[in-house]
Amino acid sequence: MPSLKPPRNCTFTPGDWSILAAYWYPVALSAAVQDKPVAARLLDQELVLYRTSAGVTAAADICVHRGAPLSMGKLKGDRIACAYHGYCYDQAGQCTEIPAHPGGLIPAKLHLQVFQAKELYGLVWVCLADSPAGEVPAFPEVGDAGYQIVHVPPLDWAASAGRQVESFCDVAHFAFVHENTFAVRDPAVPRYEVQATPYGVHADFTSNVGNVTDPDAATQTWRRVYDLHLPFLARLVIDFPGAGQQALLNAASPVSARRTRVFSIVARNFDRDKSVDELIAFQHRIYGEDQAIVERQNPEDLPIDLGEEVHVRADLTSVTYRRQLGALGLGRGFTA
Template identity: 35%
Template structure:
């Protein structure tokens, strides 16, 4: 599978698990159609291909002992770097074969999420982390399990003109559905829209109506953000979306919201509001046809308000993204 994937897909950081999901036992997960195993030791989090090279048994069936992952089938032991450090059936004086290794992947833990890459990430952390304001309060939302292609989920997130209908009464009002013309620009590898003004009856679940100013950003094939500000009072938040493409039609979406206001307020209200929005979006993204996002711009009809969607599809094509696209 990975031989058919472009570096633009393989070399990304993907959110895989909430930190609390990874405890004392290895956990199996799927990323871009490939089975991986994640486990925790005293040295941090680790990710391997979920396969023991000896007889092909998933390493996720094993256990953790003394910072080593032990295969359930024959007791082969692997350290956090993937090297096999003991084979019980091998006499002590015999050297462990050089080939006795697990395929190790990059893995980190940030913002309560375990991230992994099955390629060679260019950055030590997801590239959008540098866009987080250190003075803002960050809250994690999700993960949300969706029976939809990753690119469909990202494009829905970038679609400003659905707010007035799918999220009417919350993020929009169908009486004010016209979208001003805007442009999409690129700077330092990030796609970014001009500011788009949207009337919102209940902008973030606090019952306040306002004219919000939106800016959408795309950092990679499966990562995007919404920057929303209220010029009247200076409120600002950055909502980051990172999607784990499990299979071509199944995904896990994680969100991080960094806000400049109500820093002492409980996060639960903001999380609950986002939960509601996701359930409204679920009906749309799980029923789109075709399931995979068409990269041929002639396959679907586009309007001026879809400029960001068009730019995103063009960028996916340039990146060589074939997973979740048609």
């Protein structure tokens, strides 16, 4: 049964962990969970993901017999078999076979701790709590034939999820961090609209921006609409000049308080036949530029107390985000 007990060696405070455990996070690409068990980690909880005819099961990565990681095991038909003594568990985590005692009684306690899991948008999502605080935010471009959908291979950052998401939604760093990829010519940040919403933050930002290789860039206007879903997921829709539109999902999956796996989907309604590999390489390059800074930020945790860092008008999204995280009840730095 799902439990709200923080896992062993938890890097979050128990209070923060309980709040964060109520949300859905991606833990793997669906394509990566196929014919063998996959290990994942979410909020310090070690998970094994395995596919049966019922879909993907997410269980604590520990065999209840002698504690071996089930991710070392293998799929046997519609069940997962432990690598140590071969016990088999079904899609609900129930043990159905003890090879040492064929046909013998199976103790009721031989049941894995199973968490809620679902597949959406080509990702496996897990919620550790019994009652999720909400739904997985919509990303309607996946499944829309008008868009090319690219799953960017996940990236591992040695940074907190809050710092990662905040950097994704920061509009004042382009000219500095991304000067070699898509930098703005002018670092001045025009006024933009930000609202606190029931799900998090909505920001609407229009500026002159352009790829440095594009000679018309200085005269182009791009509109970026950010929807930040608490705690760590952002959706960004960029409207380019003309009818070009690109929607990006940036879901920061908190592996631990200071480790984050970044899942990203890019959907575009132009250049749909262009190379997927090139787009992935470009996204990785941009993320790499952000990662170099964010992994060095101090403190590592996002300060929720607004008095801890200095804010200017250009930081309105981040200020609203921090206020909203605080309203969830998270602690000041929200880690131990």
